[in-house]
Amino acid sequence: METSSNCISKQFSTCFLLLGLMLLFADGISFANAKTHHHNFVVQATKVKRLCKTHNAITVNGQFPGPTLDVNNGDTLVINVVNKARYNVTFHWHGVRQMRTAWADGPEFITQCPIRPGGSYTYRFRIQGQEGTLWWHAHSSWLRATVYGALIIRPREGESYPFAKPNHETPILLGEWWDANPIDVIREATRTGAAPNISNAYTINGQPGDLYNCSIKGTTIVPVNSGESILLRVINSALNQQLFFTIANHKFTVVGADASYVKPFTTSVLMLGPGQTTDVLIKSDQPPARYYMAARAYASAQGAPFDNTTTTAILKYNSIPCKSHCNSSKPIMPTLPAFNDTRTASAFTKSFRSPRKVEVPTDIDENLFITVGLGLLNCPKGSRARNCQGPNGTRFTASMNNVSFILPSNFSLLQAHHQGIPGVFTTDFPAAPPVKFDYTGNVSRSLWQPIRGTKVYNLKFGSKVQVVLQGTSIFTAENHPIHLHGYDFYIIAEGFGNFNPKTDTAKFNLIDPPLRNTASLPVNGWTVIRFVADNPGVWIMHCHLDVHIGWGLAMVFVVDNGVGELQTLDAPPTDLPVC
Ligand code: C2O
Numbered sequence: 158m159e160t161s162s163n164c165i166s167k168q169f170s171t172c173f174l175l176l177g178l179m180l181l182f183a184d185g186i187s188f189a190n191a192k193t194h195h196h197n198f199v200v201q202a203t204k205v206k207r208l209c210k211t212h213n214a215i216t217v218n219g220q221f222p223g224p225t226l227d228v229n230n231g232d233t234l235v236i237n238v239v240n241k242a243r244y245n246v247t248f249h250w251h252g253v254r255q256m257r258t259a260w261a262d263g264p265e266f267i268t269q270c271p272i273r274p275g276g277s278y279t280y281r282f283r284i285q286g287q288e289g290t291l292w293w294h295a296h297s298s299w300l301r302a303t304v305y306g307a308l309i310i311r312p313r314e315g316e317s318y319p320f321a322k323p324n325h326e327t328p329i330l331l332g333e334w335w336d337a338n339p340i341d342v343i344r345e346a347t348r349t350g351a352a353p354n355i356s357n358a359y360t361i362n363g364q365p366g367d368l369y370n371c372s373i374k375g376t377t378i379v380p381v382n383s384g385e386s387i388l389l390r391v392i393n394s395a396l397n398q399q400l401f402f403t404i405a406n407h408k409f410t411v412v413g414a415d416a417s418y419v420k421p422f423t424t425s426v427l428m429l430g431p432g433q434t435t436d437v438l439i440k441s442d443q444p445p446a447r448y449y450m451a452a453r454a455y456a457s458a459q460g461a462p463f464d465n466t467t468t469t470a471i472l473k474y475n476s477i478p479c480k481s482h483c484n485s486s487k488p489i490m491p492t493l494p495a496f497n498d499t500r501t502a503s504a505f506t507k508s509f510r511s512p513r514k515v516e517v518p519t520d521i522d523e524n525l526f527i528t529v530g531l532g533l534l535n536c537p538k539g540s541r542a543r544n545c546q547g548p549n550g551t552r553f554t555a556s557m558n559n560v561s562f563i564l565p566s567n568f569s570l571l572q573a574h575h576q577g578i579p580g581v582f583t584t585d586f587p588a589a590p591p592v593k594f595d596y597t598g599n600v601s602r603s604l605w606q607p608i609r610g611t612k613v614y615n616l617k618f619g620s621k622v623q624v625v626l627q628g629t630s631i632f633t634a635e636n637h638p639i640h641l642h643g644y645d646f647y648i649i650a651e652g653f654g655n656f657n658p659k660t661d662t663a664k665f666n667l668i669d670p671p672l673r674n675t676a677s678l679p680v681n682g683w684t685v686i687r688f689v690a691d692n693p694g695v696w697i698m699h700c701h702l703d704v705h706i707g708w709g710l711a712m713v714f715v716v717d718n719g720v721g722e723l724q725t726l727d728a729p730p731t732d733l734p735v736c
Contacts, residue, residue, distance in 0.1 A: 223306030245271030259694025350552030366469035393429035430638025432701035458635035509671035530629030556607035561709030618719030
């Protein structure tokens, strides 16, 4: 049995006793070899040089990207966060179900108040029934630009992957870099109401790659021998951009996404929205050489500015026949889809299936229809123009069902819910938009201004929920990666235009739809998801483009307790930060 890091430093005997006790009390079926992993995450300013300039980036333990968490299904994680930075921070374990442990979920002002500078908080949770790749990131302002890392979940000890064991594995974290302090970038945009500056580079495992200035040194290299199979755990940890990813002359076999296995399929290009992960196998079956792996934007919004640069890493065959020039010749460059190639993006997201027949909830108790899109707030007359630098003197906003979500500031929603504190939120989030309109057509200007509020939607424990997510073309239509905390959901259908229950229900896949935590809502289109509300707590559903969260593209489900201990939210940890 692996001893946890804390155990190494403590008395050996005490450690064994503690581990033994924990095993005895493990709930449900006992997992003889489940482990507990202890980690310290020190949040701190760290000098990081990229694109010719050094910035004081906020990191975990001085690492960028942050430490990889490597666990087995069934294991427990205990992560003590110490905030030595000058910003508030919280941590989210993206995609972890957090059964009954909503207190450890992390979104700021939703499940906890921020960890203040100088403060600390210990996140405790268990991985239950999830295998594959997830990740963790800060969930406060734009800190996750540099505060993120991989969370690898292997099968339980003694169990194996549902595919031949690869020779190597490596996480591929796609990121986004500002040649500035990202917190200043978002603060400035919040002040002016304009769109924030776009990024200056994308990164692979923290490195932009050699197509950028001053970036040859440090380019990520993945070495391979000929004839091997390699598992790449691709994570889109970029802040605001959906990305295409490909490798020159190599095909991917997709085997998992968002820590669920999928029916394997092959493709030469991936598209991931921020928040999504995709596990792929590749074979080193090409002539020994250096091949670029590359990522660049899938930019679905017409006319909106975006970072059009390309990040690269190098897949390097160890056996390159080497006559001194082996490192000087350029690696082979793949072709990437056009920035606006919605057809390729949609063909990719529609290829996902569960490996076998699954139990999709039927007899739906809660049927929600949620519009998702941007908006523009008119500025009150006489307001200072410097706060209204959005299009035509407005401020950018975004909403779900015309409600632009406002975070509370005095209590977290979970605390308010758990302790019955009134006045923090209202339970009137609407199950449908207040007005029906042609969502993907030319929308009347009178519908561009949402209302603002902290509105939640209440769900009884165990209710079967369907949500139709409908994109709008207000201001500009675009693809939105919609992420639900605390749950995986089945994506049973997606399409373009307005969702039509009369004809589109026939397209529902109730046999083998994929299980995800983040859905790519097609530009000018819709997606239908289903889940069972079996996890009590307060769970935010939001667009994973951070620029849109700040504008209010979020809503919250409050899921009641059921009966009995296994259906009841745990008591809050004693060190839970308060506001
Ligand atoms: Cu990666 Cu609120 O999520």
